[in-house]
Amino acid sequence: MKKIVLFLILIVTVGFDSRNDDAYDVGEWFKFRIHYGFINAGFATLEVKDATVNNKKAFHVVGKGYTTGVSRFFFKVDDLYESYIDKDSGSPYQFVRKINEGGYTKNQEGFFNQQANKVLVKDYKNKSENTFAIPKNTQDILSAFYYLRNYPGIDKIKPGESVSIDMFFDGETTKFKLKFIGREDITTKFGVVSSMVFRPLVQSGRVFKEKESLTVWISDDGNRLPIRIKADLAVGSIKADLDAFKGLNNPFKIKI
Numbered sequence: 001m002k003k004i005v006l007f008l009i010l011i012v013t014v015g016f017d018s019r020n021d022d023a024y025d026v027g028e029w030f031k032f033r034i035h036y037g038f039i040n041a042g043f044a045t046l047e048v049k050d051a052t053v054n055n056k057k058a059f060h061v062v063g064k065g066y067t068t069g070v071s072r073f074f075f076k077v078d079d080l081y082e083s084y085i086d087k088d089s090g091s092p093y094q095f096v097r098k099i100n101e102g103g104y105t106k107n108q109e110g111f112f113n114q115q116a117n118k119v120l121v122k123d124y125k126n127k128s129e130n131t132f133a134i135p136k137n138t139q140d141i142l143s144a145f146y147y148l149r150n151y152p153g154i155d156k157i158k159p160g161e162s163v164s165i166d167m168f169f170d171g172e173t174t175k176f177k178l179k180f181i182g183r184e185d186i187t188t189k190f191g192v193v194s195s196m197v198f199r200p201l202v203q204s205g206r207v208f209k210e211k212e213s214l215t216v217w218i219s220d221d222g223n224r225l226p227i228r229i230k231a232d233l234a235v236g237s238i239k240a241d242l243d244a245f246k247g248l249n250n251p252f253k254i255k256i
Contacts, residue, residue, distance in 0.1 A: 027247035042067035092143035191254035222250030
């Protein structure tokens, strides 16, 4: 389950076309319950806080992932991801990545220079610093989630169409691409929710069965909130469901 918990949650929503600032705001918080087969494997949370960076107003978003119960006994996960995001442009100023996944650890901090198209990464575990060139408008793994949520016009996207962005992760920039599958009403603990279905295109072989083995359901409302995630892994499958939320910036639409 290495790198699964946060990977599944942090990059699972998408928007399209021009920018909209209303999908989320300070105070939003939600939690996912993650199942590995019939086992309650753990939880993941995302929260939006207020911050100031370089005398500019910013969002401070915090993502946490952790295993529980029997899963924690066999494979302990304690992940922390943070990102400081400019409130006007949606571009990241800084990211924090502190993870412990079955003894595999990282402790890094990244500082974006958007004008110079560079990011300075400080690796506190290995006591090193490296500067990487990045394309314009590159996101980190957590800021990408919120950047994409703030694009309106999702109702115009057609099945089979996709959107991609540049995302910096683990010392390199990659194209992260999402394909729109269609719409579906799904039953949740909150009731029946109208959702948009997307498939992020992920690297096959290491963890996932194939390139399109990850499917996500996003609320078809102003929040664009991830409702459900399913992934077929090389061994078994994982399902994550929205378990709790508060502070949404728009009404959460429930059909029944």
